[in-house]
Amino acid sequence: xxxxxxxxxxxxxxxxxxxxxxxxxxxxxxxxxxxxxxxxxxxxxxxxxxxxxxxxxxxxxxxxxxxxxxxxxxxxxxxxxxxxxxxxxxxxxxxxxxxxxxxxxxxxxxxxxxxxxxxxxx
Numbered sequence: 665x666x667x668x669x670x671x672x673x674x675x676x677x678x679x680x681x682x683x684x685x686x687x688x689x690x691x692x693x694x695x696x697x698x699x700x701x702x703x704x705x706x707x708x709x710x711x712x713x714x715x716x717x718x719x720x721x722x723x724x725x726x727x728x729x730x731x732x733x734x735x736x737x738x739x740x741x742x743x744x745x746x747x748x749x750x751x752x753x754x755x756x757x758x759x760x761x762x763x764x765x766x767x768x769x770x771x772x773x774x775x776x777x778x779x780x781x782x783x784x785x786x
Contacts, residue, residue, distance in 0.1 A: 671748035676703070679706075680703070680704040681701065683698035683700065683701055684698055684701075685699070685700060686700040697720075699715065701715070701726075702727060703727045703731045704731075707740060710731050710737035710740065714730060
């Protein structure tokens with residue numbers, strides 16, 4: 665079994681926290697107090713928002729969880745983990761894959777046969 669190591673951490677301090685009045689159902693507490701919470705993680709662009717609960721603390725927990733579970737944040741985490749582990753970036757992998765030795769262009773002729781661009785039939 666591989667040993668796992670911590671590559672990096674993301675906390676609420678790494679995000680911009682916004683509070684706002686939720687409005688809607690939930691009585692006067694939601695209409696008079698800033699119970700709605702939005703977390704923005706600037707490096708990834710991920711956003712998590714919650715206004716479901718009556719208290720700001722509950723909404724903070726849920727908003728951070730939603731931000732951390734978003735597709736955008738998860739993609740950013742994968743890239744950062746690869747960088748921290750010393751693996752090539754996605755740009756380097758794409759560049760390598762796009763090398764002319766890895767690409768073959770074929771053309772379909774009038775008889776429905778595929779022919780490689782250099783004239784050899786496949």
